[in-house]
Amino acid sequence: MPVPQQTLVTGATVTPPWFMDETPLATDGYCKAVFKEAFSRLDMLFVAIPMSKPRIDQSLTSGKIEGVLCSSPKWYQNNQLPMAATLPIASASNVILMNKANAAAISSPDELSGKTIATIIGFQYNDSYQDIFKHTDLRRKDVTTGTSALQMLLAGRVDAVILDRSEAKWLLEREFAGAPVEEVYAFSESTDIGLLLFGGKQRLIPLINNALKEMQRDGTLEHLKASYFNPPVEH
Structure with a gap:
C-alpha cells in the first residue's frame, strides 16, 4: 500500500497579498504559494486555514494547528510552546x-x-x-x-x-x-516573516529551509514574489 503523505496544518490571518481568503475565486497569496511549493518538493502536504489571531492562539494551545504562516517569533513572545521559524521569505511593515x-x-x-x-x-x-x-x-x-x-x-x-x-x-x-x-x-521597524512551527514540528525546519534555498537558486521565489507584489491591476 502507498504511504500517505505527511500533512502540516497551519493557521494564517487573511492579509493579501501575503495570504488570501479561501473563496472559490481567490488565489493562495505569496506566503501560501511559497510553502505549498516547498512542501511539494518534500513530498508533503501543506494546509493553511484562515483564522483571526486570537483563534490561532487558541488552536495552537489545543493542538489543532502546528504552525503559523507568514509569521515571526516576535509576534508570539507570550506563547509558552517551543517554536522555531524557517528562513524568512520577506519582510513586513x-x-x-x-x-x-x-x-x-x-x-x-x-x-x-x-x-x-x-x-x-x-x-x-x-x-x-x-x-x-x-x-x-x-x-x-x-x-x-x-x-x-x-x-x-x-x-x-x-x-x-x-x-x-x-x-x-x-x-x-x-x-x-x-x-x-x-x-x-x-512604522520604522520591519519584521522578517516565514513559517513558524511549534512543538515537534520544529524538526522539519532544516528540510523546509533546504527547499527554500533551492527555490531561491532556481528563481521560484522571485517569480512568486513578482506574481503577487507586481501583478497588473485590472480596473
Whole structure:
C-alpha cells in the first residue's frame, strides 16, 4: 500500500497579498504559494486555514494547528510552546492611513491622541504603539480584516487604520481603487516573516529551509514574489 503523505496544518490571518481568503475565486497569496511549493518538493502536504489571531492562539494551545504562516517569533513572545521559524521569505511593515479629508502627516502615533484607530485583532505594533495606547486617549477598535478596517474608515466610524504596508497597497489598488485614503505614517521597524512551527514540528525546519534555498537558486521565489507584489491591476 502507498504511504500517505505527511500533512502540516497551519493557521494564517487573511492579509493579501501575503495570504488570501479561501473563496472559490481567490488565489493562495505569496506566503501560501511559497510553502505549498516547498512542501511539494518534500513530498508533503501543506494546509493553511484562515483564522483571526486570537483563534490561532487558541488552536495552537489545543493542538489543532502546528504552525503559523507568514509569521515571526516576535509576534508570539507570550506563547509558552517551543517554536522555531524557517528562513524568512520577506519582510513586513505597517502604515497608518486616514481619510484624505482629515489626513495630515504625523511624526508619531501619539499625535492621534483623542482619535479612534482600527487595528487587526490580536496584533501588537512597534514604535511604542502599546505605550501610546496606554498613556494617551488613543482608542483602539479591533477588526478581523483590512477590508473591514478600510470600510469603517470610509464610513467615518474610525479616524485612522493601521495596516500591513503591502496589504494597504493591494486593497487600495483593487477593492478600494480611487478611495480618498492617504498614508500619514510609516512604522520604522520591519519584521522578517516565514513559517513558524511549534512543538515537534520544529524538526522539519532544516528540510523546509533546504527547499527554500533551492527555490531561491532556481528563481521560484522571485517569480512568486513578482506574481503577487507586481501583478497588473485590472480596473
